[in-house]
Amino acid sequence: MEFDGSQILIGKGAQADVCKYQGYAYKIYKPTYPEEWIRFEMQQQETVVGLGLSDIRYFETSDPHIIRMDLIEGIELEKKVLDGYLEGFNILSDAFCKVHQAPVSPDIKMPRLIDTAYMGLDPEQWDQIRPVIERLSEKYESCICHLDMHFLNIMLPNDGSDYKIIDWMNARIAPAVFDYARTYVIFNEFSQEGLALYKEAVAKDIARLGISNDDFKDAVMVSTVIRNREKTEL
DSSP states (O other), rough: OOOOOEEEEEOSSSSSEEETTTTTEEEOTTTTSSSHHHHHHHHHHHHHHHTTTTOOOOEESTTTTEEEEEEEOOHHHHHHHHHHHHHHHHHHHHHHHHTTTOOOOTTTTOOHHHHHHHTTHHHHHHHHHHHHHHHHHHHHHHEEEEEEOOOGGGEEETTTOOOOOOOOTTTTEEHHHHHHHHHHHHHHHHOOHHHHHHHHHHHHHHHTOOOOOHHHHHHHHHHHHHHHHHHOOO
16 A cells, blocks of 8 residues: 555554554554464464453555554653553553453454464573462463553543553463563563562552462463563564
8 A cells, every 4th residue: 555645653663664644553564573483473363352351443455564553643652651640550540450351252262372482482481480480370270361561552532531552562371470571571671660560569469369479480481481482672
């Protein structure tokens, strides 16, 4: 597809830019980005829309590297938190609970963490994390995990309606401990102050699920290995 020049850049990532154009948002991937990954992202979004976790629809365009999306007029939660909006940590905690409480049917079109975590890892790394994923998956009930839950992936609409969770590419079926651990790793990477506030915000939810400190540490190890692999791909 072609734009007429009136598009406005509203987001920029490692693999794609997002533009506002004629009432929609368009995600424009680099030409080298695999088309099958784009199709997978569209499938993920269709799944979470069907579950009521998102109302942002994705549409194909004539260009396989461009997705048309429903437009959110708003700001990323990160912008408010950086201005001192500490309520953002409670919103983050609430977002986790909302996702984890969604129903998971046997035929859900979303992969399990154990089935995809090996991708991009060398055999030694996979041998390191696989037993942990298997053990924790047997010990704790599985649910939908966003696996990239942070302030940049939560939008606050300008109209004052409820927050919206975006970017479901990483979502998997797994115990919630991996979702909390993934966000722990992200905060640990960028902000120790934010990490302390995050730990305080989700402590009750982690305790309610019966997640032990040792199991959480193991999940953090798994998330760190996967996160380090992702950073080599950027």
